[in-house]
Amino acid sequence: MPRRQRMKEARDEVAALRGENVSPPRYCTNLPFGYKGKERGRGEIVEFGGQPNDATLLGRNYIRLVRADETPMQCGGCGAWFVTEVFLRAHGRQAHPDIDDPSRRLQHEIEELRREDQELSKAPPIKIGPMPEVRTEKP
Numbered sequence: 831m832p833r834r835q836r837m838k839e840a841r842d843e844v845a846a847l848r849g850e851n852v853s854p855p856r857y858c859t860n861l862p863f864g865y866k867g868k869e870r871g872r873g874e875i876v877e878f879g880g881q882p883n884d885a886t887l888l889g890r891n892y893i894r895l896v897r898a899d900e901t902p903m904q905c906g907g908c909g910a911w912f913v914t915e916v917f918l919r920a921h922g923r924q925a926h927p928d929i930d931d932p933s934r935r936l937q938h939e940i941e942e943l944r945r946e947d948q949e950l951s952k953a954p955p956i957k958i959g960p961m962p963e964v965r966t967e968k969p
């Protein structure tokens with residue numbers, strides 16, 4: 831990381847720790863935990879600052895700066911932001927399992943077919959031979 835960017839990040843962190851409103855640097859969680867009275871998912875963007883344990887959270891990497899190469903995406907269900915699509919999807923599966931997501935439905939169908947295919951390949955081969963004689967008359 832270039833020195834200039836490191837310096838800027840350091841200044842922003844100091845400002846955030848003082849509770850000053852910093853923009854645009856944004857912070858996200860590195861793991862799920864509760865922050866400012868809300869459960870945060872992994873990779874969730876948070877408004878960082880003004881909490882008594884902020885320095886510890888930053889120091890222990892619970893919270894980090896959003897990287898320049900990350901493109902945050904917003905959840906259509908609750909409006910939360912996530913640093914990557916992977917984290918957004920993980921959040922969606924957990925927080926809004928009822929929301930109908932066409933890509934997830936398709937994925938589900940593919941998995942079902944795959945499972946079915948596996949089951950069929952495990953079954954013993956069907957022996958095809960002459961039909962057994964069926965007696966309908968009583969002796």
Ligand SMILES: [Zn+2]
Nearest residue numbers: 905907908925
């Ligand atoms: Zn959501």
